[in-house]
Amino acid sequence: METKKTMIHSANYQAVFHEVVAELKNVADQGEVASYIPELSKVDPNKLGIHLSTTQKEQHSFGDADEAFSIQSIAKVFSLTLALKIIGKDLWKRVGVEPSGSPFNSLVQLEYEKGIPRNPFINAGAIVVCDILVSHLKNPKQDLLAFIRKTAGIASIDYSAKLADSEKQTGYRNYALANFMKDFGNIHNDVETVLDLYFHLCSIEMSCKDLTQAFLFLAAGGVNPMTGETVISQERTKRINSIMLTCGFYDEAGEFAFKTGLPGKSGVGGGIVAIHPGEFCIAVWSPKLNRRGNSYMGMRLLEAFTTKTKSSIF
Numbered sequence: 001m002e003t004k005k006t007m008i009h010s011a012n013y014q015a016v017f018h019e020v021v022a023e024l025k026n027v028a029d030q031g032e033v034a035s036y037i038p039e040l041s042k043v044d045p046n047k048l049g050i051h052l053s054t055t056q057k058e059q060h061s062f063g064d065a066d067e068a069f070s071i072q073s074i075a076k077v078f079s080l081t082l083a084l085k086i087i088g089k090d091l092w093k094r095v096g097v098e099p100s101g102s103p104f105n106s107l108v109q110l111e112y113e114k115g116i117p118r119n120p121f122i123n124a125g126a127i128v129v130c131d132i133l134v135s136h137l138k139n140p141k142q143d144l145l146a147f148i149r150k151t152a153g154i155a156s157i158d159y160s161a162k163l164a165d166s167e168k169q170t171g172y173r174n175y176a177l178a179n180f181m182k183d184f185g186n187i188h189n190d191v192e193t194v195l196d197l198y199f200h201l202c203s204i205e206m207s208c209k210d211l212t213q214a215f216l217f218l219a220a221g222g223v224n225p226m227t228g229e230t231v232i233s234q235e236r237t238k239r240i241n242s243i244m245l246t247c248g249f250y251d252e253a254g255e256f257a258f259k260t261g262l263p264g265k266s267g268v269g270g271g272i273v274a275i276h277p278g279e280f281c282i283a284v285w286s287p288k289l290n291r292r293g294n295s296y297m298g299m300r301l302l303e304a305f306t307t308k309t310k311s312s313i314f
């Protein structure tokens with residue numbers, strides 16, 4: 001049997017980015033920019049950024065990799081990480097670890113599963129995680145932002161008040177989810193306060209380059225090689241990567257794992273972060289979304305990238 005020979009370590013990733021983008025040039029960038037959050041619809045649909053940071057701190061960049069965009073649900077990885085640090089495994093009494101097979105903002109399972117969301121990456125799960133943060137942090141918005149800045153080693157990361165407000169104005173689904181879970185007793189704080197934190201979390205703006213630096217700890221056993229900071233234990237790093245692999249793309253998680261073979265997390269801003277434990281973190285940004293709310297071109301790029309470089313985890 002031929003053994004797997006990855007291009008990792010020896011790869012000229014820069015050249016691979018060019019190759020992959022050239023190959024996909026003839027593929028129509030299907031999909032639409034998210035418009036259910038009005039502020040998001042203002043983004044230039046043709047943006048395209050790729051950045052890869054290795055655990056050895058090498059950097060490889062392409063296109064609009066330095067431009068900040070709305071990271072949306074990618075930020076749910078930060079909130080989960082902080083909540084796990086604060087309450088540990090008690091978190092799993094209030095949120096599950098199973099793929100939902102449903103859209104990210106779906107309400108259906110919550111009724112027959114008694115207000116316990118399937119996982120922390122669907123909206124319902126992330127809202128419960130925000131509720132936990134509200135219960136345990138003195139100044140939830142400031143403390144969460146401080147944690148994200150420290151995790152990334154980037155002091156300039158910030159919320160977008162404009163985006164948070166835009167989402168609040170049209171966040172009927174998220175209000176429905178939070179109120180529904182409150183009725184089941186799985187939201188302990190005031191719904192308005194919890195959603196304010198959730199909308200701010202989703203409004204964070206970062207570039208592909210920032211994202212790879214922030215999430216490199218997931219490729220390095222919980223320690224960010226860029227800052228030397230221990231973000232979380234190795235054991236919990238395993239758990240977070242596992243949930244990203246099985247739940248990071250909602251009802252398309254199987255598809256992403258099948259095609260790319262890496263744990264990853266998407267956001268409706270068109271960003272995707274993927275991790276190769278021990279090796280690298282890669283982030284892509286292309287705003288047009290497929291009908292499941294994941295970046296159409298981002299998924300294509302990552303599929304081509306891991307195939308070409310033989311850098312899936314399998």
Ligand SMILES: NC(=O)CC[C@H](N)C(=O)O
Binds near residue numbers: 072104105
């Ligand atoms: N999938 C996403 O990125 C969704 C996040 C968005 N803020 C929402 O709550 O609808």
